[in-house]
Amino acid sequence: MENSDPVVVLDDEQCWERLREQELGRIVTRVGEVMDIFPVNYVTDGQTLLFRTAQGSKLAELTINSGVLFEADAHTEADAWSVVVHGRAHALDTAAEVQYADGLGLRPWIPTLKYVYVRIVPESVTGRFFERAPEPDRYGIAEY
Numbered sequence: 001m002e003n004s005d006p007v008v009v010l011d012d013e014q015c016w017e018r019l020r021e022q023e024l025g026r027i028v029t030r031v032g033e034v035m036d037i038f039p040v041n042y043v044t045d046g047q048t049l050l051f052r053t054a055q056g057s058k059l060a061e062l063t064i065n066s067g068v069l070f071e072a073d074a075h076t077e078a079d080a081w082s083v084v085v086h087g088r089a090h091a092l093d094t095a096a097e098v099q100y101a102d103g104l105g106l107r108p109w110i111p112t113l114k115y116v117y118v119r120i121v122p123e124s125v126t127g128r129f130f131e132r133a134p135e136p137d138r139y140g141i142a143e144y
Contacts, residue, residue: 010127015083020044025072029061043106048121052106052114062089070120083127092117
């Protein structure tokens, strides 16, 4: 991307292209005034996200408040990007949903049993692309 602005706003399709490239993100939950963030490996399914989890605080928090933020990002020496999904998360609860999700190839990264699939349905998706370069001279003569 060639642009004079080092920060470029990504459109929806560019956001989903990047989400499909990655498999690790972070989910933010909120219950009352308590917010938590959890790393999760995930897959995209159309324009939704799926991850697996076990019984515990993450699943309990999603049951109390389904509103979540999800963020994934990546970087190289030349550039970086970040995509944030605002949405609702819910555990898959029918046998057909779970059987379908089993076919998507999502496997835990660590050797633990994670029986619960959670789908994040976006309400909005935003993203930014960043060109990486040295910081401009902060103390030189300003150009007007």
